[in-house]
Amino acid sequence: MPVRGVVHNHPSGDPTPSRADIEMTKQIIDTAKPLGIAVHDHIIIGRKGNASMKGLLLI
Numbered sequence: 449m450p451v452r453g454v455v456h457n458h459p460s461g462d463p464t465p466s467r468a469d470i471e472m473t474k475q476i477i478d479t480a481k482p483l484g485i486a487v488h489d490h491i492i493i494g495r496k497g498n499a500s501m502k503g504l505l506l507i
Contacts, residue, residue, distance in 0.1 A: 452480070454490040461495035470506055477507065 454476060458464075465473075473490045480487055489502040501507045 452485055453488050456490075456492060458492055458494040463492045463494035463497055463499040465490075465492055465499055465501055465504065465506060470501070473501055473507055 454473060456469075469490070469492065473487070476490075477487045487507070489500055490507065492499045492501075
């Protein structure tokens, strides 16, 4: 099973995942799973650092 990650930036600079980020990530995971693709993490980049949804236990 291929493993993939999702990455995007927050132009505001705050890498904190929004509710929309969390919901979208769960939709991506649910869509990818039947295709044999595992989403390992979703990283958000901002001027103030980065956030890992896996590290934050959101996925």
